[in-house]
Amino acid sequence: MSEKRKYKKRYCKYCEAKVDFMDYKEVGALRFSLSERYKIMPRRLTGNCKRHQDMISAVIKRARAAALVPYTVTRKAVVTQPFENLR
Amino acid sequence: MRHYENLVIVKPTFTAEEIQASIKAIEEVITSNGGEIATTSAMGMRKLAYPIDKNERGYYHVIYYTIAPSSISEIERRFRINEDLLRFVTIKYDTNREIAAWNKLVEKAQKASAAPAKEETPAAETETPATEAPAATEAPVTEAPATEAATE
Secondary structure (H helix, E strand, C coil), X not given: CHHHHHCCCCCCHHHXXXXXXXXXXXXXXXXXXXXXXXXXXXXHHHCCCHHHHHHHHHHHHHHHHXXXXXXXXXXXXXXXXXXXXXX | CEXXXXXXXXXXXXXXXXXXXXXXXXXXXXHHCCCEEEEEEEEEEEEEEEEECCEEXXXXXXXXXXXXXXXXXXXXXXXXXXXXXXXXXXXXXXXXXXXXXXXXXXXXXHHHHHCHHXXXXXXXXXXXXXXXXXXXXXXXXXXXXXXXXXXX
């Protein structure tokens, strides 16, 4: 229940900011749509619209291929400091 | 002609001159296949999100260019043969919206290369994770390859 409140579905932040294109090299901007374990956050939690969710998922996958964002993290890496490399 | 962007990761074990030489060779591959390089931007030595071939770090370099679509397969074939590269990512900018974004990125990269001092500061910030103490101490990117060679 508490988790549900934390990610209340409201509006698409990217629509509000009128984002037309996302650059996979700006990893700091991808943080919003990534979980602590660098999974792509689902639309029902972030409130992204379908169009921007498709964009962000493509961009995150590119960033993963370029070793800017990890595919997976072990438990050890999670404990140290999430998102330390995305600043 | 279509707009493309290529991100290449060069091996971190090289010295600064060797990295520049291999980047030059990469750009040569593009130009010799009829590509026109709009601009390049060096993201510098940075920590990889996951080890590639047991390398923890890599030298990132981005090349923006236009080329005929048929030449891309040849360029990628050459990149795959090249052992200096850990990884390359080719991005196609096809629609009008993407081409506009490409132009913006090129402009940004040109501005950044005009003021190299400004470019170094964000790159240095990325190399300050608590887990890697030696990487945190070396601030400027230009020194990174040299120190890397010293530790090898």
